[in-house]
Amino acid sequence: MEEIAQFTLDLCKDADYADIRIEDINETSFLLKNSVPEIATFDRIKGMGLRVMIDGSMGFVSTNNLEKQNIKKLVLHAMKIAKASKRLIKKPVQFSKENINLANYEVKQKQDPEDVSAEEKLNMLFEVDDAIKDSDIPIASRHIAFGHKYTEQLFQSSEGSRILSKIPRVHAFWFVSVGTSELNKQKYFIYDAAAGLEALKQWNLADDAVAKTKELYENLIKGKKTPKGKIDVICGPEVTGIATHESVGHPNEADRILGRESAQAGESFVTPELLNTKYANEIVNVSDDPTIPNSAGYYKYDAEGVKARKRTMIKKGILTEFLHNRETAVELGLKSNAAARAMSFDREPIVRMANTFVEPGDYNFDELIEDTKKAIYIKNFMEWNIDDKRFNQKYVGAAAYYVENGEIKYPIQNPILELTTPTFWNAIDAIANDMQLNAATCGKGEPGQGVPVYHGGPSIRLKNIRIK
DSSP states (O other): OHHHHHHHHHTTTTSSEEEEEEEEEEEEEEEEETTEEEEEEEEEEEEEEEEEEETTEEEEEEESOOOHHHHHHHHHHHHHHHHHHTTTOSSOOOOOOOOOOEEEEEOOOSSOGGGSOHHHHHHHHHHHHHHHHTTTOOEEEEEEEEEEEEEEEEEEETTSOEEEEEEEEEEEEEEEEEEOSSSEEEEEEEEEESSOTHHHHHHTHHHHHHHHHHHHHHHHHHOBOOOOEEEEEEEOHHHHHHHHIIIIIGGGBHHHHTTTTTTTTOOOSOOGGGTTSBOSOTTOOEEEOTTSTTOTTOOSBOTTSOBOOOEEEEETTEEOOOBOOHHHHHHTTOOOOSOEEOSSTTSOOEEOOSEEEEOOOSBOHHHHHHTOSEEEEEOSEEEEEEOTTSOEEEEEESSEEEEETTEEEEEBSOOEEEEEHHHHHHSEEEEBSOOEEEEEEEEETTTTEEEEEEEEEOOEEEEEEEEO
16 A cells, blocks of 8 residues: 555645545445345455645546556546646635644454354344344334445555554444334434444344334334424434434534535535524533544544544534534634545545534433423434425434323324424523434435444433424
């Protein structure tokens, strides 16, 4: 990798700036659909992404052919793209000045998935599948997936930064549809970690899938009609997490705020002028932290070689920080906070979340319930959507309950929480300490880029919210 990296950068001397990401990726995945193995993939790919800047204009190219003759052609192509793009840009691209970083880091695995046979891995899925089948719940459909990935990446820039990283990942997924064709509910759940096969033991996949499926079915057959009108709403950590991701994380990505995503994943209702103004109730604190060990969104340095740190997005209700790469940071007179990520070497780095969550509060969960006179408790969600400016949003409960006089009384059917971002975050009047982080794949960009993230937080209570 090192020789190819230096060879490539030496060819980029006529550019004002250049950086490369060389990746060696080893990936395996399995899918079980209604007890039938449908997919088994074993991929090994090595390639490079190259960015060059010439007179404030960028060119990006990628290849999986690392022969030197091909790289020479690739560099020339990147230069041509940068020069041609200059006619289209409204103002020159600039990068914030950042420290030059030299680092090697590796996430150690306790159990390497490569030491386990494909048959054993498939049997892991059958164990989950059998557990769901043996639970005496009518299942219309079920999908179970598992995979692992090992990525060795070298980042090197013409400024002198050089970062070598080795990160393993394991991930799992299940989807169930319970009930009949006339009456049913669906639920999916994702697991992900920057770790080895040891993460599966922590997830307890079979037990967790069965417990969540049973709860879903109980809500389906025993759930009463949801009370309509205004009432307090308690969101479980899963609902807190998706709301945080969608209505704090995405709208505060600086490229959205500056209009860079308008033709792709949407814009944002947030403007630069909203920084350091009230976004939420004063008890709310929201962070995004890529440095959480073994997390789905873990990294020590971003895709531009900037050292990662915890980012405080909301502090005591005040919007304190956007997510930045080097380009958006300099435009707002700031430093990058290491939010540049790319799905693979063949994608250009863009502004992304990592692990986004509401910080825990003072209540424990039982105290939160006991302190509540009447409320709808939405433990987790079945579906959600949000508009392209991240302002109007809707969350539909999967497992949900009616709370009265400090007690959880009975399950209810499909409560719909539909409101604006300011309404959601300013209605919070209590935050518990039952912190959970859940995995997801965050989508953004064109061509699309899905990257692993966590989102979560504790249970939170919203006052006087209209439920549909």
